[in-house]
Amino acid sequence: MNNSTAIGINVPSNGASECAMLLLMLGELIGHLLLECPFSALNLYLIWTTSVLHRNLKFILISQSVCIFARGAIRSCAILPLLLLNANFGRIGEQILTGIYLFPMNLRNHIPHIMVIERFMATLFVKDYEKWQSPCFTIAWAFATAFLSVICSIEEAKRWHSTGFRLISSSILLVSCAVETVAFFWLCFCNSKKYRLTFEDQRKHELSERYQLAENIRTTRQLAPTLLLHLFNLSIVTGGLLLYQYYYEFAGTSATSYSSSLVMQVQLILITYTNFLIELTILIKHPFLQHKLKWIYQKYVKSCARSNHRVGDEMKREMGENCQRHQPNGTDQRRPPLPQQKGSVIGLTDMSGKAMALSQNQAAYFDQLRKYWN
Numbered sequence: 001m002n003n004s005t006a007i008g009i010n011v012p013s014n015g016a017s018e019c020a021m022l023l024l025m026l027g028e029l030i031g032h033l034l035l036e037c038p039f040s041a042l043n044l045y046l047i048w049t050t051s052v053l054h055r056n057l058k059f060i061l062i063s064q065s066v067c068i069f070a071r072g073a074i075r076s077c078a079i080l081p082l083l084l085l086n087a088n089f090g091r092i093g094e095q096i097l098t099g100i101y102l103f104p105m106n107l108r109n110h111i112p113h114i115m116v117i118e119r120f121m122a123t124l125f126v127k128d129y130e131k132w133q134s135p136c137f138t139i140a141w142a143f144a145t146a147f148l149s150v151i152c153s154i155e156e157a158k159r160w161h162s163t164g165f166r167l168i169s170s171s172i173l174l175v176s177c178a179v180e181t182v183a184f185f186w187l188c189f190c191n192s193k194k195y196r197l198t199f200e201d202q203r204k205h206e207l208s209e210r211y212q213l214a215e216n217i218r219t220t221r222q223l224a225p226t227l228l229l230h231l232f233n234l235s236i237v238t239g240g241l242l243l244y245q246y247y248y249e250f251a252g253t254s255a256t257s258y259s260s261s262l263v264m265q266v267q268l269i270l271i272t273y274t275n276f277l278i279e280l281t282i283l284i285k286h287p288f289l290q291h292k293l294k295w296i297y298q299k300y301v302k303s304c305a306r307s308n309h310r311v312g313d314e315m316k317r318e319m320g321e322n323c324q325r326h327q328p329n330g331t332d333q334r335r336p337p338l339p340q341q342k343g344s345v346i347g348l349t350d351m352s353g354k355a356m357a358l359s360q361n362q363a364a365y366f367d368q369l370r371k372y373w374n
Contacts, residue, residue, distance in 0.1 A: 240267035
């Protein structure tokens with residue numbers, strides 16, 4: 001068995017090496033079909049149907065899920081014929097599949113850069129970013145990254161066995177992503193410091209500005225694990241290319257050798273499960289997506305909901321019977337009602353629980369929001 005997959009991995013024909021490579025491919029396929037593709041599709045649906053996220057950030061997260069899903073689907077289509085049918089795509093077919101596979105992967109590698117730029121824009125235009133609905137930023141970065149991804153994918157597909165171009169491009173992406181990650185955490189620190197200092201001067205605050213500043217802090221904290229995983233992904237790509245370059249140039253081993261193929265397959269497995277972790281952190285760190293997922297679960301999984309209600313009703317009935325059984329005759333065990341405070345108003349507080357001093361009327365502001373949402 002001496003076939004190549006869509007990205008040029010060679011499967012040796014001897015027994016032990018072939019078995020090891022096929023097991024690695026099977027582990028990658030399981031990651032695609034059970035983790036990467038399902039979770040990216042789930043996040044794509046949740047993000048697409050939510051109206052809470054800002055339009056710029058929403059499109060970035062949608063693009064991220066689409067790229068991860070497309071990579072997993074294309075890679076699965078390359079592995080399945082090899083495992084089931086012992087198929088050979090040929091040199092031309094391999095180059096075509098490699099170019100198609102590399103496009104969503106290259107586009108995904110640009111996502112962290114766009115994510116950091118969007119967060120800097122939200123910080124610079126904190127006073128009116130909430131109202132910014134122009135699609136210019138989204139159109140600009142979508143065309144720019146798509147163009148770069150197409151060019152890189154074509155060049156990499158042509159020069160797949162020559163790692164120089166791919167190593168240079170991935171190294172540039174890795175260094176820039178590392179610098180942007182440091183800037184991202186610095187931005188989070190500055191926003192937190194600004195949020196804290198705005199209360200110490202005891203001035204009046206615009207509610208929209210305060211909301212956007214608090215939202216910037218929350219969003220930055222939510223996206224931090226995702227950005228770190230993107231950095232780890234780029235480290236895997238660059239490290240794999242360095243090892244591949246070592247086997248190809250310095251060790252005197254051909255590019256289709258078992259050692260270089262093994263390195264590439266391990267690299268693909270790590271990227272697959274890292275992509276799954278990216279989608280998982282998006283789901284875990286964003287409460288709005290969790291709430292929507294719970295709502296979908298309660299809406300469509302009716303059998304579980306009905307059984308839970310039946311169990312809850314039975315428990316309440318048993319607790320009520322026990323209370324009546326142990327309650328003394330002629331006595332009322334109910335708690336006295338709490339005293340009502342007339343004229344009490346629920347005020348808005350900041351992230352630390354302190355009362356917010358607002359320059360706008362609270363009721364009027366929420367009336368404006370209600371009209372805007374409806």
